[in-house]
Each structure stands twice: as C-alpha cells, then as structure tokens.
Amino acid sequence: MRRGLDIPQRFINTYWYLRDKIFYQVILMKVYETTDLTIYNCKYEDIIKTLDFDYIITDPPYNIGYKYNAYKDNLSDRKYTELLKPLKNYKIGIIHHLKHIIKYFCIPNKISPSDNFAWCYNSMMGRQHRDLVFFNCKPNKKNIRMEYINKNDKRIKKRIAEGKARQMTTFFTDIPQVKNVSKEKVKNFTNQIPIKLYERMIKLISKEGDTILDPFAGTGGLAIACKNLNRKCILIEPYHIDIIKQRLNINFKSTKIENNI
Numbered sequence: 585m586r587r588g589l590d591i592p593q594r595f596i597n598t599y600w601y602l603r604d605k606i607f608y609q610v611i612l613m614k615v616y617e618t619t620d621l622t623i624y625n626c627k628y629e630d631i632i633k634t635l636d637f638d639y640i641i642t643d644p645p646y647n648i649g650y651k652y653n654a655y656k657d658n659l660s661d662r663k664y665t666e667l668l669k670p671l672k673n674y675k676i677g678i679i680h681h682l683k684h685i686i687k688y689f690c691i692p693n694k695i696s697p698s699d700n701f702a703w704c705y706n707s708m709m710g711r712q713h714r715d716l717v718f719f720n721c722k723p724n725k726k727n728i729r730m731e732y733i734n735k736n737d738k739r740i741k742k743r744i745a746e747g748k749a750r751q752m753t754t755f756f757t758d759i760p761q762v763k764n765v766s767k768e769k770v771k772n773f774t775n776q777i778p779i780k781l782y783e784r785m786i787k788l789i790s791k792e793g794d795t796i797l798d799p800f801a802g803t804g805g806l807a808i809a810c811k812n813l814n815r816k817c818i819l820i821e822p823y824h825i826d827i828i829k830q831r832l833n834i835n836f837k838s839t840k841i842e843n844n845i
C-alpha cells in the first residue's frame with residue numbers, strides 16, 4: 585500500500601496553531617494592544633487557546649435572563665454548559681452562584697472547586713450574595729487585609745496598633761454592589777462587578793507582573809483593577825466593546841458582532 589507523506593503530527597498541530605493565531609489574533613480580533621492591556625473583540629472560545637496568561641478572573645453571563653444591551657442571557661442548558669466548558673483546565677476564579685457552577689461546570693466536566701467565598705451585599709431586594717469559586721489554583725487569604733469590625737474593642741485596638749489586620753473570612757460584607765448612584769457605575773449596563781471585588785480576587789491568587797484574562801469582559805472593570813495592582817490584563821468582549829472603549833478612555837476600531845449563539 586502506498587504511504588502518504590509522513591509528516592509528524594506535531595508539525596501539523598503547530599501549523600494549525602500558527603494559522604489560527606495569525607488569523608484570529610493579528611488580523612481580525614485584536615483591537616487594542618499595549619504592554620499592559622490587550623483587548624479582543626470576539627467570542628472568547630474562538631481565541632482562548634492561542635493566548636498566554638497566568639490566571640482567569642471572570643463573571644460569565646449567568647443565563648438567568650439579565651437584560652444586557654446586545655447579549656441575550658438565555659441559552660439552553662446544553663449551550664450554556666458548552667459556553668463554560670473551554671474554561672475547565674485553567675487557573676480560574678469565577679463570580680457566579682455556586683449552585684449554577686455545580687450544575688453547569690463542575691458536574692459536566694467532572695471537576696471540583698479548590699475554594700469558594702461568598703460575597704454578600706445589600707440590594708434593592710434585600711441582602712443577597714454571589715460566590716467566588718476557584719478552580720486549579722489555591723487562593724491565599726493571607727494576601728487580603730480586611731478592616732476589623734469592632735475597632736473599639738480593647739484587644740482589636742491592640743492588634744491595630746501592632747499593624748495587624750483582619751484576615752479574609754469565607755463570607756464578607758465589606759464590598760457594596762455597584763448601584764445606579766455608585767461613582768463607578770457605567771450607564772446602560774446590568775450586572776457590573778465592583779473594581780474592589782476584582783482587586784480582592786486578583787490579590788487572592790496572583791502576584792505583581794502576572795497576566796490576568798477576563799474572557800467575559802463586559803464593561804472591562806478587570807483592566808482597571810489590574811492597573812491598580814500592577815498586573816497585565818487581557819479582555820475579550822464581543823458585544824459591548826464600545827462600552828469598554830468609553831470606560832477605559834481608549835480608542836480603536838471595533839466590529840459589531842451579532843449574538844447568534
């Protein structure tokens with residue numbers, strides 16, 4: 585039997601990798617790049633494999649019918665599971681509701697969280713919470729210095745005088761939700777994550793100089809938190825790229841992408 589050209593598989597893989605990298609990153613989807621911030625205007629699953637980064641911190645669509653400007657937050661269970669699946673092997677912190685993460689991410693991919701915390705806040709509907717769920721990396725609570733609650737307590741006063749701070753607790757209440765009247769509120773966007781929450785997650789898992797990716801960037805708040813803490817940042821957002829432009833006060837050409845998932 586005649587044998588075809590015997591090209592080793594690794595060359596074929598490299599060929600496809602480079603082809604995709606050039607096609608997607610250089611030509612089409614990379615819309616902004618400096619040494620500290622890169623922005624892609626596309627669906628994350630199209631390019632994530634070609635990117636170099638240390639951690640992911642993200643707040644994916646919740647699939648509970650939130651009303652975004654351009655994105656429809658109501659996929660079938662199967663499509664929503666598929667949307668999250670490419671994230672399963674990365675060092676990642678996800679902001680979500682734990683019961684949904686278990687249903688759509690842990691069970692289908694047979695993975696379990698390395699740690700989780702509850703971010704509790706007051707809202708119009710009373711007290712609520714969301715979970716910060718980490719996979720493939722170990723958050724270090726010692727990196728977070730929280731304020732003591734009872735600062736008038738004698739023992740606490742002594743600890744403060746000694747330069748000590750309260751260590752992070754598994755649920756915390758010191759970061760308010762972004763409300764319409766909040767200084768950082770971006771107009772016409774639902775479900776904006778506070779910069780302080782991003783900062784807390786960044787400090788929990790990464791160190792200065794690391795690169796952090798947000799594959800569901802929304803208004804691009806992760807970039808602000810990364811700048812504040814000397815981390816590099818990559819943002820990916822298909823539908824709200826003009827909001828990122830405005831918020832970060834930067835300029836680039838962008839393409840309108842339709843929500844056709």
Ligand SMILES: C[S@@+](CC[C@H](N)C(=O)[O-])C[C@H]1O[C@@H](n2cnc3c(N)ncnc32)[C@H](O)[C@@H]1O
Nearest residue numbers: 627628643644645655776777800801802803823
């Ligand atoms: C919950 S929002 C993120 C909000 C963000 N944390 C903030 O504070 O502004 C989820 C975002 O994911 C985007 N999105 C939906 N499908 C996507 C996909 N396949 N790839 C990348 N981003 C996607 C939506 O357009 C939306 O802006």
